[in-house]
Amino acid sequence: MDSARRSGIVHxxxxxxxxxxxxxxxxxxxxxxxxxATVGLSPNTLESIKQPELEMLLRQIEENAxxxxxxxxxxxxxxxxxxxxxxxxxxxxxxxxxxMALSLDKPLVIHxxxxxxxxxxxxxxxxxxxxxxxxxxxxxxxxALDRGYYISLATNVCRSGRHQILARNVSxxxxxxxxxxxxxxxxxxxxxxxxxxxxxxxxARIRGMEPQELAGITAENTKRIYNIRSNTxx
Numbered sequence: 001m002d003s004a005r006r007s008g009i010v011h012x013x014x015x016x017x018x019x020x021x022x023x024x025x026x027x028x029x030x031x032x033x034x035x036x037a038t039v040g041l042s043p044n045t046l047e048s049i050k051q052p053e054l055e056m057l058l059r060q061i062e063e064n065a066x067x068x069x070x071x072x073x074x075x076x077x078x079x080x081x082x083x084x085x086x087x088x089x090x091x092x093x094x095x096x097x098x099x100m101a102l103s104l105d106k107p108l109v110i111h112x113x114x115x116x117x118x119x120x121x122x123x124x125x126x127x128x129x130x131x132x133x134x135x136x137x138x139x140x141x142x143x144a145l146d147r148g149y150y151i152s153l154a155t156n157v158c159r160s161g162r163h164q165i166l167a168r169n170v171s172x173x174x175x176x177x178x179x180x181x182x183x184x185x186x187x188x189x190x191x192x193x194x195x196x197x198x199x200x201x202x203x204a205r206i207r208g209m210e211p212q213e214l215a216g217i218t219a220e221n222t223k224r225i226y227n228i229r230s231n232t233x234x
Contacts, residue, residue, distance in 0.1 A: 072109025
């Protein structure tokens with residue numbers, strides 16, 4: 001956090017994916033005015049939890065949604081889950097989270113690894129959607145953008161030509177940036193929030209912009225979708 005603040009990061013969103021990380025994210029947001037939380041349920045969590053714990057996790061999300069700026073990460077992960085039964089369970093649980101985000105009127109933050117189009121097909125009735133760490137096709141991205149959804153590109157854009165193509169084609173008014181720390185470091189090893197500046201510089205160069213201009217746009221997009229009115233944001 002200190003490194004991020006020294007680097008000029010003015011606000012961060014920390015996302016929970018299970019019982020413990022949801023609690024930790026909420027604690028961070030309560031303790032620091034430059035951190036907001038989302039509370040979620042990773043599809044990969046489903047491999048290791050039984051139904052009673054799943055119900056507890058869903059209750060945790062619903063009961064603490066008022067302390068969070070969004071619901072998620074939640075969604076589908078076909079990269080880790082190959083069998084049909086597991087994918088059906090992912091879809092069943094994701095549908096419950098989708099309904100919760102709709103009823104609570106919160107943005108839904110989607111995890112959709114190798115499953116971007118199926119995830120998009122499930123949320124087309126929602127107004128407020130963020131595709132976290134987007135890695136899907138151009139056509140699916142365009143469909144999501146046409147629906148007014150937001151595309152968040154992670155710091156792997158600095159290492160991936162395919163993600164740089166996405167960065168060149170995404171609508172600026174729907175672009176967000178993230179690190180997905182501690183994963184996907186643009187420098188190798190452990191990622192951290194301050195490294196998002198690597199993405200800002202690269203995407204700005206791809207789009208023929210100044211980094212400060214792009215940073216301002218992505219900050220405004222983040223404030224808009226998450227309804228953040230923080231003293232730490234300009």
